[in-house]
Amino acid sequence: MPRSLLTIGATLALIGLAVGLPIGLVVLGVLRWGDDVLFFLFAEVMIGAGLLVVTMRDIIRCGLAMIVCFGALAGIYVIAGAPLVAAAQVLIYIGAISVLILFAIMLTQTKDAPTSLVFQTQSLGAGIAAIVLAVIIGLTVGSTDWPDVGARIHTATDHLAEVLFNEYVLPFEIVSVLLLAAVIGGVFLAKREEGGPP
Amino acid sequence: MNETLAAALPVLAAAAEGGAEAGTGGLIGLLTALVLVLPLIGFVVTAAVGRRLDREAHLIPVGVVVLSWALAMVVSYAALSGGLGADGHRVELYEWIPAGDFTVTAGLFVDQLTAVLLIVVTTVGMLVHVYSIGYMAHDPGYWRFFAYLNLFMFSMLLLVLADNWLVVFVAWELVGLSSYLLIGFWYRRSSAALASKKAFIVNRVGDVGFALGIIAIWVNTGTLDVRASMASLIGEGGAPVIPVAVVALLLFAGAVGKSAQFPLHVWLPDAMEGPTPVSALIHAATMVNAGVYLVARANPIFAAAPGVLVFVAATGIFTAILAASIAMTQTDIKRVLAYSTLSQLGYMFAALGVGAFTAAIFHLLAQGFTKGLLFLASGSVIHAVHDEQDMRRMGGLRKKIPHTYWTMLIGALAITGIPPLAAFFSKDEILAESFKFGFGWVWAIGVLVAVLTAFYMFRLIGLTFWGESRVDSHVEPRIHESPPVMVGPLWLLAIPTIVLGAALALPFGDGPIIHWLEPIFAGAAEALHLAHAEFALFGIDGVLILVSVAAAAIGIAVGWWLFGVELLALRRRPRPETVRSLSARLPFLYRASLNKWWFDELYDLLFIRIGGRVADAIWWFDREVVDGTVNAVGTLTRGSGSRLARVQTGRVQNYALGIALGLIVMAASYLILAGRPA
Amino acid sequence: MSDSLDAYLVLAGLLFAIGTFGFLARRNAISMLMSIELMLNAVNLAIIGFGSFIPSLSADGSVIAIMVMAVAAAEATVGLAIVIAIYRNRKTPLVDEYDAMRR
Numbered sequence: 001m002p003r004s005l006l007t008i009g010a011t012l013a014l015i016g017l018a019v020g021l022p023i024g025l026v027v028l029g030v031l032r033w034g035d036d037v038l039f040f041l042f043a044e045v046m047i048g049a050g051l052l053v054v055t056m057r058d059i060i061r062c063g064l065a066m067i068v069c070f071g072a073l074a075g076i077y078v079i080a081g082a083p084l085v086a087a088a089q090v091l092i093y094i095g096a097i098s099v100l101i102l103f104a105i106m107l108t109q110t111k112d113a114p115t116s117l118v119f120q121t122q123s124l125g126a127g128i129a130a131i132v133l134a135v136i137i138g139l140t141v142g143s144t145d146w147p148d149v150g151a152r153i154h155t156a157t158d159h160l161a162e163v164l165f166n167e168y169v170l171p172f173e174i175v176s177v178l179l180l181a182a183v184i185g186g187v188f189l190a191k192r193e194e195g196g197p198p
Numbered sequence: 199m200n201e202t203l204a205a206a207l208p209v210l211a212a213a214a215e216g217g218a219e220a221g222t223g224g225l226i227g228l229l230t231a232l233v234l235v236l237p238l239i240g241f242v243v244t245a246a247v248g249r250r251l252d253r254e255a256h257l258i259p260v261g262v263v264v265l266s267w268a269l270a271m272v273v274s275y276a277a278l279s280g281g282l283g284a285d286g287h288r289v290e291l292y293e294w295i296p297a298g299d300f301t302v303t304a305g306l307f308v309d310q311l312t313a314v315l316l317i318v319v320t321t322v323g324m325l326v327h328v329y330s331i332g333y334m335a336h337d338p339g340y341w342r343f344f345a346y347l348n349l350f351m352f353s354m355l356l357l358v359l360a361d362n363w364l365v366v367f368v369a370w371e372l373v374g375l376s377s378y379l380l381i382g383f384w385y386r387r388s389s390a391a392l393a394s395k396k397a398f399i400v401n402r403v404g405d406v407g408f409a410l411g412i413i414a415i416w417v418n419t420g421t422l423d424v425r426a427s428m429a430s431l432i433g434e435g436g437a438p439v440i441p442v443a444v445v446a447l448l449l450f451a452g453a454v455g456k457s458a459q460f461p462l463h464v465w466l467p468d469a470m471e472g473p474t475p476v477s478a479l480i481h482a483a484t485m486v487n488a489g490v491y492l493v494a495r496a497n498p499i500f501a502a503a504p505g506v507l508v509f510v511a512a513t514g515i516f517t518a519i520l521a522a523s524i525a526m527t528q529t530d531i532k533r534v535l536a537y538s539t540l541s542q543l544g545y546m547f548a549a550l551g552v553g554a555f556t557a558a559i560f561h562l563l564a565q566g567f568t569k570g571l572l573f574l575a576s577g578s579v580i581h582a583v584h585d586e587q588d589m590r591r592m593g594g595l596r597k598k599i600p601h602t603y604w605t606m607l608i609g610a611l612a613i614t615g616i617p618p619l620a621a622f623f624s625k626d627e628i629l630a631e632s633f634k635f636g637f638g639w640v641w642a643i644g645v646l647v648a649v650l651t652a653f654y655m656f657r658l659i660g661l662t663f664w665g666e667s668r669v670d671s672h673v674e675p676r677i678h679e680s681p682p683v684m685v686g687p688l689w690l691l692a693i694p695t696i697v698l699g700a701a702l703a704l705p706f707g708d709g710p711i712i713h714w715l716e717p718i719f720a721g722a723a724e725a726l727h728l729a730h731a732e733f734a735l736f737g738i739d740g741v742l743i744l745v746s747v748a749a750a751a752i753g754i755a756v757g758w759w760l761f762g763v764e765l766l767a768l769r770r771r772p773r774p775e776t777v778r779s780l781s782a783r784l785p786f787l788y789r790a791s792l793n794k795w796w797f798d799e800l801y802d803l804l805f806i807r808i809g810g811r812v813a814d815a816i817w818w819f820d821r822e823v824v825d826g827t828v829n830a831v832g833t834l835t836r837g838s839g840s841r842l843a844r845v846q847t848g849r850v851q852n853y854a855l856g857i858a859l860g861l862i863v864m865a866a867s868y869l870i871l872a873g874r875p876a
Numbered sequence: 877m878s879d880s881l882d883a884y885l886v887l888a889g890l891l892f893a894i895g896t897f898g899f900l901a902r903r904n905a906i907s908m909l910m911s912i913e914l915m916l917n918a919v920n921l922a923i924i925g926f927g928s929f930i931p932s933l934s935a936d937g938s939v940i941a942i943m944v945m946a947v948a949a950a951e952a953t954v955g956l957a958i959v960i961a962i963y964r965n966r967k968t969p970l971v972d973e974y975d976a977m978r979r
Binding site for chain 3: 030031035036038039040043046047050051053054059062063066069070073076077079080081082084085088089092093096097100101104105107108109110119121122123125126127129130131133134137138141142146148149150151152153154155159160162163164168171175176178179181182183185186187188189190192
């Protein structure tokens with residue numbers, strides 16, 4: 001009983017923080033109302049869902065968290081001015097890959113899944129590596145003076161189509177062949193043996 | 199005969215002179231080489247076909263040795279009569295080691311000293327060979343014995359004739375080898391095998407010194423030729439790299455080993471395990487004299503280091519009295535003679551030490567014949583009582599083996615120094631010279647040793663030949679005189695024992711032996727400032743002669759008193775009870791003498807036990823530390839290898855972590871390095 | 877904040893780090909694949925970010941992003957097929973029990 005209270009309390013606190021922080025930042029003047037707040041919200045959801053993906057015990061819940069993460073990411077794409085990519089993100093990642101992953105999870109479930117260790121023995125080293133990596137990237141990005149940076153651009157779909165089917169038609173076709181090969185390979189790899197157990 | 203010799207002499211002299219000028223060849227050179235090579239041929243042939251010849255196996259070795267003796271007599275005559283010139287005659291054989299700086303030429307060299315040694319070696323050798331035909335007649339290893347004897351003759355002749363230190367050393371070792379083979383001739387007897395090993399090992403100790411001495415000579419002079427190196431060593435004014443005294447000491451170490459002086463004397467009594475002809479030839483007349491010969495040959499080196507000479511004299515005379523004291527209580531007839539040999543060798547070294555080189559060589563010559571005679575006679579005695587060597591089980595043999603008795607008596611009288619037999623002249627000369635050159639202590643101890651010598655020799659005669667027979671009752675009826683092939687050599691040796699002394703030493707102070715050897719030792723005598731005073735028969739010399747004769751007489755008298763006498767008209771029965779009471783009154787001395795002053799036990803303790811412990815410790819070190827280090831390297835490599843292999847877990851995520859860490863390190867270092875101001 | 881390129885890039889970096897942690901630390905093979913997808917998405921975000929702030933790259937950014945998505949889909953397909961095949965063999969989806977290549 002007290003444990004579930006703790007969980008509920010923690011969740012409520014987290015939600016409160018997630019909502020309150022952007023509002024507070026707007027009030028402080030760091031964020032502008034509109035694009036900035038939305039961006040911040042989407043970023044929060046994305047990072048939060050990502051953390052849930054890598055830390056939750058139940059793997060199906062991890063998959064669901066991943067879907068949420070992809071969704072938030074699509075939102076950020078829209079804010080960045082690439083609506084087609086956002087649509088593709090939703091279609092492909094959420095619509096295909098996530099479903100595929102959920103199917104695979106269901107096919108490889110073991111009975112003792114909830115009780116076994118979540119993390120490997122080297123998780124401490126992994127954590128340190130990840131933090132160091134994030135710091136390095138942050139430092140690199142912060143200390144670089146990006147040339148040719150202007151205001152945010154909105155990519156028009158027809159301009160994108162023009163570029164895609166004129167300059168990048170070859171990669172486009174090759175990618176479709178690649179997808180075909182991948183699908184055939186996947187089907188073959190996962191095929192059940194003749195007369196084998198189900 | 200004389201005309202032939204007289205006719206031959208100029209021819210020989212001319213040939214020798216011609217030969218000496220040419221350096222090689224010449225008749226004398228050829229004869230000398232033959233003297234050396236014939237026994238070698240005898241050895242090879244006998245070793246090859248001796249087993250098949252069996253009882254006839256003695257023909258070739260004995261024939262070869264007789265031939266060698268004849269040639270040696272010719273060569274010696276040429277040398278001693280001055281036919282070879284003042285510097286002797288050199289025969290170059292071949293260049294043995296042509297190695298640039300270190301060139302060794304093997305060659306032979308004959309001078310008066312060599313001639314004297316040749317006489318002893320070949321004569322006694324020939325007679326021992328003939329004697330062995332009878333003595334070893336029943337032995338299954340008959341052919342082997344003669345092969346070894348020939349090998350020994352070759353080695354000894356090579357030693358005496360060699361003119362290069364390295365060849366001398368090779369011959370030295372070969373002689374040791376022959377001695378080992380002959381002492382252990384009856385190899386199935388464990389005592390014989392042990393004795394031969396002991397002889398070889400103790401000899402080896404001395405040989406180390408000898409080898410170091412030869413190396414020192416080479417370091418100092420750059421040549422190993424005997425005469426050239428000695429001239430170079432003494433001649434130059436500059437200080438040699440290694441002091442001459444050290445060189446002399448090292449050479450003396452070799453002599454101590456080979457001639458069984460204290461402290462390396464322990465092998466000679468045990469060497470009596472060999473057959474009696476071996477004892478006669480090797481351990482009485484020839485091999486043990488090699489040490490004396492060495493010091494005599496190297497006399498310039500020793501003369502340049504007078505301190506070492508005093509040491510030599512001290513060692514010699516100490517050995518003499520030590521051995522004499524032990525001989526007084528020994529019960530084995532051959533052991534008594536062995537200790538007597540040690541004692542007489544001590545006399546020779548004492549003589550060399552005081553500077554009386556000629557006297558030492560003269561004593562060597564006389565002793566060679568005398569001791570050879572005594573040993574062969576004792577062999578005859580042993581043969582007569584069917585291989586019994588303990589004197590307590592002999593006695594009363596005088597009438598039964600007359601030839602043996604009379605020859606042995608002659609030998610005993612000679613060795614005690616009764617004039618006019620051989621050893622009297624030589625021993626007296628040694629004692630006289632030591633007194634006159636100022637070594638009074640050597641003289642005093644020498645006189646004491648003379649008393650003891652006389653005593654134990656007549657103890658031996660008394661126990662063996664006089665008194666009642668204590669022989670075992672089975673053996674008694676079968677006592678018989680030895681065959682002529684054994685008795686003949688006995689009488690042939692008795693002749694020089696009687697006359698050689700007088701022939702060579704008279705007139706006093708001016709005899710032939712002095713004329714022969716004086717030139718060789720002239721340089722040494724000058725270096726030591728030894729004045730050769732005129733012989734004064736009615737002055738100091740006469741007194742000294744009287745003293746030594748008196749000493750011998752006292753010893754004989756005491757011996758007769760205790761052990762009886764049956765000589766000519768003198769009759770006295772032995773008194774064993776007096777002997778027992780006397781020895782009871784001096785228990786420590788008696789036991790010390792009987793136990794050889796416990797030297798064997800001391801060496802056993804020092805070298806076998808303590809040395810064994812040291813060897814064990816070193817073995818532990820080798821096992822644990824040296825091997826341990828090597829093993830540790832291997833173990834370390836293996837262990838670290840297996841521990842490092844644990845990185846290979848087979849899990850993808852572990853490898854991926856490694857990749858991530860590597861990436862981070864690279865990125866971080868790039869960041870840091872690129873961020874630095876250039 | 878949405879006007880600065882750095883924000884998008886820092887975000888992408890964060891997501892990449894999260895994906896790395898998940899890849900190195902989770903035991904389930906499919907969790908590892910999900911983490912890979914997160915990392916790929918982070919890269920995508922970075923590319924879109926560059927595309928939206930650099931005028932000459934605006935269309936190229938989107939094209940590249942679409943290509944990346946397609947390849948990611950192909951890779952996810954094959955990867956999951958392999959996981960299923962291994963699962964059928966080893967009866968466990970946990971990668972730290974796939975250690976047949978141990979020394």
